[in-house]
Amino acid sequence: MNKEEQNKTTNDKKIKEIQNGELLEKRYRIIRKIAEGGMAEVYEAFDEYLNRKVAIKIMTVTLSKDVKAEEKAYKEYEAIAHLTNSQNVVKVFARFEYEKRQCIVLELMQGYTLKDWIYKIGSCTNKELKFYFSQINKAVMAIHNENIVHRDIKPENILISYCGEVRVTDFGVSVHGSGDKQDKKIIGTSKYMAPELVQSHPATNLSDIYALGVVLYELATGVPPFVDVKPILVAVKHVKEKAVLPRRIKPELSEDLEYIIMKSISKNPEERYLSVQEFNKDLEKVWEKKPILKKPLKNQILLYSSKTKKYSLKPMVDKYLFNPKFLKNSLLITFLSLAIVLFLVVAIIIIWL
Known part of the structure; x- marks a missing residue:
């Protein structure tokens, strides 16, 4: 491991992992992790201000210093915020930063x-x-x-x-x-x-x-x-x-x-x-x-x-049904297979006789 990788690993460790029961933004009490992907982790949490459960999507530790990843997180928040009137899009409630990690508070779907x-x-x-x-x-x-x-x-x-x-x-x-x-x-x-x-x-x-x-x-x-x-x-x-x-x-x-x-x-x-x-x-x-x-x-x-x-x-032609070359090769393979089977049957009969 070179110095750059060592420094990156050390910096990642400095950003502590989120624990169950932890309070974020002085209002969101973490209950449990419900999903995890390459870009983010999703936690079930309780909003102590509004007395309701929410989902918090939090950027992974490895992406916390990626400027492009932060931009994507903001774009996601902005996109969902424009769709608050749609009943069939997950609602967004808030956005904040915790331990240098972008967080989006979303509607929790049970x-x-x-x-x-x-x-x-x-x-x-x-x-x-x-x-x-x-x-x-x-x-x-x-x-x-x-x-x-x-x-x-x-x-x-x-x-x-x-x-x-x-x-x-x-x-x-x-x-x-x-x-x-x-x-x-x-x-x-x-x-x-x-x-x-x-x-x-x-x-x-x-x-x-x-x-x-x-x-x-x-x-x-x-x-x-x-x-x-x-x-x-x-x-x-x-x-x-x-x-x-x-x-x-x-x-x-x-x-x-x-x-x-x-x-x-x-x-x-x-x-x-x-x-x-x-x-x-x-x-x-x-x-x-x-x-x-x-x-x-x-x-x-x-x-x-x-x-x-x-x-x-x-x-475009159908790879399997309309390709003459494919059909020709398939018939040839079938014919050769039958010929081999017939040869083996005849050989076995001759041996027994």
């Missing part, structure tokens, strides 16, 4: 995440989809109305209270709609990341709609459209591969619901729903068993050229 539901129950019924998405869509509409792009919509960031209230949370990587000011870093969760974000294109409302489509796909079928061992490979699949049609996984899904899912996760942003209102309108028609207007979807990939510095659309 319940579970949508991810917990998927792990325990699996795919949803139409009634359950309606229940969740009628509230999720209201939250995202409110977010977009404030010219904010969430950038990390996923089941882990959707909270459900034991009373059945649904809230969207975690605005740590959200940005205001002006895409010009966004950096070119790939930010988000690979499993729910739009193809244009994987290619360092600025985040927009349409990339949030893509994430909503992926969440809908996962809730409807029980599995996400793209999976792999490494997150980077999942991200590449969002750009280059076509998702398996939901009805191949769960045949009882309606054609209209399948269309809505595939339209919202189109590789081409312009082919998706242009707003969450449009997305929600078609979903409501499905719940009411009314027909929706369906336009043929083009199987195209949005690719970036480093030479021309422009994005272009290229046709």
